[in-house]
Amino acid sequence: MGLQLFLVTAIAVLVAYLIHKWRRNLQYWKNLEIPCDKPHFLFGNLTGVATRRSFNDIWSEYYAKYRGTGPFAGFFWFYRPAVFVLDTSLAKLILIKEFNKFTDRGFYHNEEDDPLSGHLFTLDGPKWRTMRHKLSSTFTSGKMKYMFPTIVKVGHEFIDVFGQSVDKEEIVEVKDLLCRFTTDVIGTCAFGIECSSLKDPNAEFRVMGGRSMTEQRHGPLGVAFLSSFPNLSRRLHLKLTAQPIEDFFLRIVRETVAFREENHIRRNDFMDQLIDLKNNQSLKSETGETVSLTIEEMAAQAFVFFAAGFETSSTTMGFALYELAQHQDIQDRAREECREVLRRHNDTLSYESMTELVYLDQIIAETLRLYTVLPVLNRECVEDFTVPDNPKYVIKKGMPVLIPCSAIHRDERFYPNPEVFNPDNFSADRVKERDSVEWLPFGDGPRNCIGMRFGQMQTRIGLALLIKDFKFSVCDKTTIPMEYNKKHYLVASESGIFLQVKRVQ
Template identity: 45%
Template structure:
């Protein structure tokens, strides 16, 4: 009986201690006189996330509620204290002008226990800068041209799979496009980043696709995930990993085997992995390790897979609903290809200017990464105020909310590629449209992501007209549980063969 009482007493003390710590944590913005919504215990300001609202909708509503009342507001991501920036000039300061205060993303990685998590996307400043210098030459226009034929080969397979489905009649009733485009993205990035024929277009259960999807979300629940990001050093000491063990082991194994084979046989391929191998063998002063090669190839896969496949799926959805836009885009594709005697080349793709507008408008309306984070590495006094963004504080840049602000984009729900004509772009502050972030830590894979999407769209549009079906959701419902933007019930469309 005594031991039971001791146990109950101990548990009560632990719960009381946790409550007092959280209460103190949740009083942070109130103590500093910063506008904010009163947080809910454990959930912070995102209690509705995963229940009734997607996270990007919560942040968008929060932005609209306080815009015009303040340039920044306090915001609690579960137990994580953040400051949400509403003012474009302050956003520019954080991302560009005063970047030296905010060089980190504030996302968790564990280089020792979970090496594939230590990618250029997550690394802190010194390690990130060193890796960025090494990798930047691999993302030039010249390197994109180098990879172009590999992507076209996979896009050709995509059209073949669509043709088989179309001839079987299944596309007449509508096929879930998000899945088939995801498989295209897996095959492209698997080929380019790992030098493998993943074959997920023809085999949806291919191991590479399964492992990639398993590795993309954090292995832990939202509470542990919030703890990892709030207390990264403690989490590393405890050996907390982001990924499942089998995911890390799978990708480390296939990279090691592929690199070893290529070095022994002298095999050369037009892909990202080949560039990493060249980097490994040429930089004798500070050679890149096999674990680092795997981490960079892995993030190339996970980040590129989600963003490219979702953006391309949403673009096809909008083209199906906006036939005039689709017709104009197809006319451009056909006209450019005619000038190149029907040959689809890197130079031909770069002449498709309306395609650029369509893609830009898709990324405005569907910000796959709806917000980006920066973490202060030293105290930052917000200009013209007495408020300080303290060292270790996370800053939220609400990308999706900016893209839906009617001040910058009138009638934001409308899909209108002409928003990105030269005259319209000149009217807007450059910080109002930042689908890939901005500043030194802007996404390094912008060119490649556009390459994958544009090649896929060209190959589809020159062969098929995309149409809605009875199963097409209008408007689309979005997943409530993803941190990224994704459809809840899939994107159902049908095809009609172009004569």
């Protein structure tokens, strides 16, 4: 009995200690007298996410509530105390000037057990630096020029399929067709596979691509645990990627690499660049080790290229058409520009002529301002950092940092009438006057989006071909104001984007 009593007492003391430590942790910002909402004991300041509120709702509401109270507000990323940036000058320090103190994103990854999680977006420290160095040459303007004709070819097929849909029914749900377009583009450029999702909405690549954005291995409690205790989760060999998604993308990459190498096929696409990196034994890490890519690393990079490229670009194009349907004068001006540029280049959309679509670029930039697909930038502090001239505000090593770029984009201090769609916000004169950190759809600094050029290229091509041949208008099924998907980490419409579409002569 004595031993049993001792064990029970020891367990009770341990539980009491853990509860005390947990509660004390949740008092972190309060004890420092830094503004912070009272956190939920498990979900921190993310309560209601995916049910009552979207992630973007949380960032926007928090920014509106605490803006002006200091350089940052306290926040709880699940159990972990985090920094919620309120000042663009601090954002600039984090992203650019003091980047070496904020190199990591802090997302859970476990490449040993969960190979698809070991991609450029989630990797930290030396692994990120090495991978970024490996991949930087694959997204140069020269490589984009190689891929351009492939995207245009898919674009023309897209216009044919889109036209067939319009001929059947003038009310079109554009989001799905746009997703199928970007799926075929990424599938072709990243994997060298004719996905055929434009012709067949149920094509395997389209289905698995959609599942990769929505299907998770764990529910909310599991995600909270992984996010709160990433090191423990790795020791427990916990995975994040759903098994069918992992199996599919690993199989596709293995088959593609084997087929190309056995048959000596080159397509000058992203997969060719990855194969070159796999076979390049001259690449060295900072420690002098050979760092050629493994098949698993190749699959991870191809996976994130696909997941990031098809979703963000199709969403941006969908929101652009949604706004153009409500602003016919802007749409007419964009159409005239597209037709004029094509006339000057023998009705051919070339890599060079694309740079002349200045107003279309302004439309895309303004769309990304109003509908910032990735509404927050995540960083993690790698060494203690005191905000200049604010000794009370210290960002501790290991602390998550949140930069709410979507909320910044709708701040009237940076954009007059911020809720109004106005491409003139991105005229050359206004861009010149604006600090770079006041427009962050692709991030900024050394860890900005490596695929920015590619994403902008396929978005320009898709929109130019659409606007040239079709007129978009609102209809009874168009949701105004826009309703957003609460379950998605990215900004996305709740139930598609329905527009009336007619051919123009």
